[in-house]
Amino acid sequence: MVLLADSADPAAGSLVQSVDWLAVAPPLIAAVAALAVLVADLFLPAERKHILGGITVGGLLLAGLALIPLHGDNRSTFCLTGGSHTCSYEADRFTLVIQLLVLGGALLTALLSAATVREQELPAGEYWFLLLSSAAGAALLPASRDLATLVVALEVASLPAFALVGLRRGDRRSSEAALKFFLSSVTATAVTLLGVSFVYAATGTLHLTDVAHSLTDVDPRLAVLARTGVVLTLVGFAFKTAAVPFHFWVPDAYAGAPLPVAGYLSVVGKAVGFTGIALVTVVAFPSYSDVWGPALAVLAALTMTVGNVAALRQRPDRRLSAVRLLAWSSVGQAGYLLVPLAAAGYGSDPGYAVGATVAYALMYAAVNLGAFAVAVLVGRTATHHRVDDYRGLYARSPFAALALAFFLLCLAGLPPGVIGLFAKVTVFSAAVDAGLGWLAAIMAVNVVIALYYYLQWTAFLFRPAAEGETTAEAGAPAATGANTGTGAGPVTGADAGTGAGTGTGVSTVTGVSADVLKARMPVSLGVAIGLAAAAGLVLSGAPQLVLRYASEALL
Secondary structure (H helix, E strand, C coil), rough: CCCCCCCCCCHHHCCCCCCCCCCCCHHHHHHHHHHHHHHHHCCCHHHHHHHHHHHHHHHHHHHCCHHHCCCCCCCCECCCCCCCCCCCECCCCCHHHHHHHHHHHHEEEEEHHHHHHHHHCCCCHHHHHHHHHHHHHHHHHHCCCEEEHHHHHHHHHHHHHHHHHHHHHHCHHHHHHHHHHHHHHHHHHHHHHHHHHHHHHHHHCEHHHHHHCCCCCCHHHHHHHHHHHHHHHHHHHHHHHCCCCCCCCCCHHHHCCCCCHHHHHHHHHHHHHHHHHHHHHHHHCHHHHHHHHHHHHHHHHHHHHHHHHHHHCCCCCCCHHHHHHHHHHHHHHHHHHHHHHHHHHCCHHHHHCCCCCCCHHHHHHHHHHHHHHHHHHHHHHCCCCCHHHHCHHHHHHHHHHHHHHHHHHHCHHHHHHCHHHHHHHHHHHHHHHHHHHHHHHHHHHHHHHHHHHHHHHHHHHCCCCCCCCCCCCCCCCCCCCCCCCCCCCCHHHHHHHCCCCCCCCEEEECCCEEEECCCCCHHHHHHHHHHHHHHHHHHHHHHHHHHHHCCCCCC
């Protein structure tokens, strides 16, 4: 097999080249870990399947550590041996920060998935393999510098996600969500491939920098073809970002998927989408900023407005209202992420605008996954996943309530979530500096709208339970009748509950009388909540850690 990479003597035109294994290590380690899980699953007995979760966490940690030697050094591989000598894989500053976001998000997802996989009887081998495979594709995408690799990475990140959404066997809602997610995504991918083919027909190349050069002097007879290709190529990435009107799959997919998977989609899925948009617009299509700039501005305005208004309309007493509120909130947040990318089409140096999106994404990833982690914890007893189920959470689990309150305030942009406020100001400034005053005004209105439902949920955490209703202890697996566990398979290791004591006859949040099995918060879930909270606190205390990206040209 011939590998195209950095050649020791490019002038010689040799096709046999050495691969920079250090540059490709992060996605490669995740992929190797996925294969290790797949093979180990064949030999491990059922009572030892929990080892697969440890392999997953270890693989993601190693992939994250592989970013350290790449810091401060731009490396590239799989390069052309002649002509422009452009490369298909580049490990630059932009690549590393997005890979950190993706691998960190996947690691938190793995931690908060451990209890869910066991208790919901999900097939462990398939779950961990699919999660690692998707993470490998997501880590590959920011390093991709040609359209073919971009599309392949997009699909490697997406296809396992379809299966993860529908992994709850026998669950009609899960199967329906996976089917809707799959069909709409496949349609978007087909449109994207059509756009890529149009761009290739107009330019004769797939490498992003070569495409950018060719589009500045395209044959007038192919101008319409090239312009159409630019628009169609953006569709698939807009779908992954859940931009309106490509958002319709989000509420059902989040409601039907296991909660850790929904959290993964809300963070890593969006990272894949906005990374692809940033690469194809700023790197490949800068000469067509008059096409994609206004289009992204309109998409940003529609996305944040539809997302926040729909979240505002969620009734706290409705089944799945908490999950749907987080789903619609993520759509609104996607609108904010798109604002700097739209501003890039109007500024003289679009690389700086991309930095604002990256800074906001880092904040959003930590706190949104933290919110989903608390939802996983509460969902162990409140299976209806209503916002009302969080009423009085502080009295039952102060740690979980305070953590969720902090995450929601970060998303709202209110103290003590200082990083959320600073990130919103950064995005707002990007729009103003680009002359998009109307978009900044729409964003300001949407921030005010979002305050209502974020603060309402936060207030529920500290209110006493409604009269006639008491709540089960947060984090305790529900049990009825005899004191038996609910998880499938043995509960071993750090995630095991204490199993001590007998039911107290306390009613559940649904008002149905049931005995409650007192159990500790699963250690892995507690670690996930703690890590997300720690990240939010550190960023709020030292916002310059991420806001510096907004002052630098990343692309």
